[in-house]
Amino acid sequence: MGKVKYSEIRFEETKYKILDLLKLVRIKSENVRFIPIDGLRGDNLTVSSENMTWTINKTGTVTDQLNTLKPPERSRLDTGPFRITVEDVYKISGVGTVLVGIVESGIVRANQLFTVSPSRLSTKTKSVEMMGNPISEGKAKEFVGVNVANTTCRDYNIGEVLSDLNCFAVRCEQFVAQIKIVDDRIVKTGLAPTMNIHLAQVPCVVLDIVKISKNAQEKKDNGKIAAYGGVEKTIMKYCAKHSVFAGKKHVIIGNFFVKKCVTVNGKKGNANLNIN
Numbered sequence: 594m595g596k597v598k599y600s601e602i603r604f605e606e607t608k609y610k611i612l613d614l615l616k617l618v619r620i621k622s623e624n625v626r627f628i629p630i631d632g633l634r635g636d637n638l639t640v641s642s643e644n645m646t647w648t649i650n651k652t653g654t655v656t657d658q659l660n661t662l663k664p665p666e667r668s669r670l671d672t673g674p675f676r677i678t679v680e681d682v683y684k685i686s687g688v689g690t691v692l693v694g695i696v697e698s699g700i701v702r703a704n705q706l707f708t709v710s711p712s713r714l715s716t717k718t719k720s721v722e723m724m725g726n727p728i729s730e731g732k733a734k735e736f737v738g739v740n741v742a743n744t745t746c747r748d749y750n751i752g753e754v755l756s757d758l759n760c761f762a763v764r765c766e767q768f769v770a771q772i773k774i775v776d777d778r779i780v781k782t783g784l785a786p787t788m789n790i791h792l793a794q795v796p797c798v799v800l801d802i803v804k805i806s807k808n809a810q811e812k813k814d815n816g817k818i819a820a821y822g823g824v825e826k827t828i829m830k831y832c833a834k835h836s837v838f839a840g841k842k843h844v845i846i847g848n849f850f851v852k853k854c855v856t857v858n859g860k861k862g863n864a865n866l867n868i869n
Contacts (some may be wrong), residue, residue: 670733675699675757699729711764752793
């Protein structure tokens with residue numbers, strides 16, 4: 594803040610720009626706190642700044658906000674279907690094949706049957722560990738290592754999803770996604786970008802575009818072109834079979850982005866899934 598002479602106007606401009614970006618990834622504005630600070634001089638870190646009197650009784654200090662934080666509710670995610678995104682695969686001497694990644698939902702335990710999407714390989718866990726230490730179970734949002742049985746490193750790829758055998762992640766060829774365009778480039782039918790979805794990079798094709806007006810009505814776009822600032826639904830097709838998740842149910846792995854400066858939020862509830 595020292596570089597902008599502690600300007601309240603500049604602070605508000607920056608805040609609203611960031612809020613617009615946070616909306617794209619489904620972060621609610623009421624859950625975000627903005628605090629103007631100057632780390633070099635210590636302004637608003639632990640004590641209210643005399644250089645920014647306009648923040649008194651408005652934003653507080655960083656310490657004040659840290660003291661108000663509440664731990665996230667885990668119960669809802671822990672009771673959901675078991676999902677782990679594969680971040681890396683290791684072959685450890687004397688142990689075997691170990692998959693590492695974040696438990697997006699559900700709980701993973703030893704001797705648990707699971708399937709891999711989209712390859713549909715099925716096996717079971719031998720043990721679960723965290724930071725090299727064995728644990729009885731891995732819960733949602735924990736980074737764990739899973740020792741798997743009867744498979745090798747070549748059987749897995751980064752970006753694949755481990756899921757419960759009784760409630761497995763489906764793979765599809767075609768789906769509907771709601772997009773928000775954040776650059777001045779255009780998106781049109783026939784475009785073949787690379788999709789970045791839960792650590793995997795998968796080529797896809799835009800088959801059709803449906804405009805969404807401010808009153809939530811949908812209409813076909815005869816030009817089949819989406820431009821900067823627009824919100825559209827697109828029918829997209831994978832060039833290689835992969836999985837897709839509902840953005841409302843799985844906020845992290847349900848969101849993905851496409852190169853060409855387009856941010857895409859998958860919505861399985863409106864999707865036409867071709868399950869194979």
